[in-house]
Amino acid sequence: AKLLTLLCIISDNLLTKWRSPAAVPDRCQGIEMDAVTVNEDGIPYFFHSGFLFKGFHGAAERANETFTELDEHQHLGHVDAAFRLHYEDHPTEHNNIIFFLDTQIFSYYQHKLEGGYPKNISEVYPGIPDHLDAAVECPKPECEEDSVIFFKGDEIFHFNFKTKAVEMKEFTSMPNCTSAFRFMEHYYCFHGHNFSKFDPKTGEVHGRYPKEARDFFMRCSKFSDDSDxxxxxxxxxxxxxxxxxxxxxxxxxxxxxxxxxxxxxxxxxxxxxxxxxxxxxxxxxxxxxxxxxxxxxxxxxxxxxxxxxxxxxxxxxxxxxxxxxxxxxxxxxxxxxxxxxxxxxxxxxxxxxxxxxxxxxxxxxxxxxxxxxxxxxxxxxxxxxxxxxxxxxxxxxxxxxxxxxxxxxxxxxxxxxxxx
Known part of the structure; x- marks a missing residue:
């Protein structure tokens, strides 16, 4: 009877935990973003543990409120990487928002999932591994050709849209990116709640980096005496x-x-x-x-x-x-x-x-x-x-x-x- 009672208590606790909504994250607490991109209007989207921050200030909301089809595929806990596709030679794909979740890829246009998706990463981006850390678009002439830069650990992959060729790169001066972001024609590698600006061709980091992301990409009140x-x-x-x-x-x-x-x-x-x-x-x-x-x-x-x-x-x-x-x-x-x-x-x-x-x-x-x-x-x-x-x-x-x-x-x- 005691064992049965103990099992019931454990079961109730697990059920309560399962039913309880996840705590809504606060971007000013120094959290690490899972992925960062911009939408079709150039507004930054920051993803963290199934939540989405739109723009540089404001509260988090559930990512599946904006990208509803994610609900159907039970990937609500995270987004590995995201970027806005910049490929003007293919207008039917240009400006799509691309998500990477484990082994699959999701392509959205104006917040609606494109037909035929999700697909396996290997089908759309052959030579690119699963379970990525970050990705960022790199249109020409910022890269030699319209490309995507993928990050997994200390491995860097340049994917050429035109030829589908994959070129391995060594970005020795950069930390490992947990998310990456192209904004105002500049490239940023986020690592923890810090970021570094880098050259997409060479990975070189110029200037005093890393910097605190909350100082430049989030409108937070004063939070550190170390900030300039x-x-x-x-x-x-x-x-x-x-x-x-x-x-x-x-x-x-x-x-x-x-x-x-x-x-x-x-x-x-x-x-x-x-x-x-x-x-x-x-x-x-x-x-x-x-x-x-x-x-x-x-x-x-x-x-x-x-x-x-x-x-x-x-x-x-x-x-x-x-x-x-x-x-x-x-x-x-x-x-x-x-x-x-x-x-x-x-x-x-x-x-x-x-x-x-x-x-x-x-x-x-x-x-x-x-x-x-x-x-x-x-x-x-x-x-x-x-x-x-x-x-x-x-x-x-x-x-x-x-x-x-x-x-x-x-x-x-x-x-x-x-x-x-």
Missing amino acids: HVERERCSRAHLDAITADNEGDMFAFRGQSFICKEVNDTLKVEPIELTFKEVKSDVDAAFTFKDDLYLVKDEHVFAYRVGENHTLLDGYPKTVKEELGIEGPIDSAFSCDEHQHVHVVKGQLMYDVDMAASERNATNERSIMFPSDAAMCGPRGVTLVKGNHFYHFDTLKLLFSRAVPERHQVSLELFGCDH
Whole structure:
């Protein structure tokens, strides 16, 4: 009877454990990602133990909520490797997201499993082993031909799409990758919660690596005194929330909980928003300067500050977005140009003008701009729109409404002077 009771207790405990959902991981706790790729829109996807993190911040969700067919194949516990296929010579496969799970390969287009999948890895990529650690696409001319680089332990395989040839490589300066990632035409090897940037042809690692992934690929609050927080914000891949510049040419940018000030002499200062703008605390939606004051928009409210050694909230603020700008909040970005008394408000792909001299302000002159923006600013050289990790410069305001897309620039390199 005692043995039977003990068996029942053990059985109940196992059943309870089986029924209990797995703990939802926190990307800011230094977890190791199983696989990293981007979706069709270039948004990073980070996979860990059956969970998926989309973008650079936000909570995890079950991977099978986005890639539902994974449920049918009982591979919910992990993803070995993933990449977005870059093969323009074969448009029916180009931009598919490819998963490797144990011995099988899954090909998705717009989050739907392609017909005939899953298949064995050996069928689609002959010469590539099972149970991979990482994979990353390498289109030409970044590689000699459109290729995929596969990682398993210290073995590196270059797979040529055109010839199906497999070339073994030695990447002696790199650690073993647990996931790999092509982002903004650069290549990153993740190992643990660190990463190294590498040359896809030679595996050479240049610069001071490894670096902490949470500093550059995740929008986490301060978590380590060892982190260089100025470099972190200078080189982060997480998009800016807001940006503006004052009449002196100093640039102010906001990202998550951080306030970044780049002075005319290129000196960069990084402080917590709650220290500099205590009423706002974090997560600014938009920023603009008008006359000598700095305006920050968060949710449904506008905060106006007198800029100085101590940024002082002006009397009567915060005000509602509707009261101050004549439009329902929230908004995406806003900017003003020196020669005008208007503030230009961007909401989605629409832009409005607000006459700041009017006693009763209204958002007028609605028109469509080229694309939505995360942040925007205006200066003597024209208008800058920031979208994701890139920015676009327009010499005049009128060019925002044209169809000619200007040259794309990298925020980290060209706005903040990061070296990678």
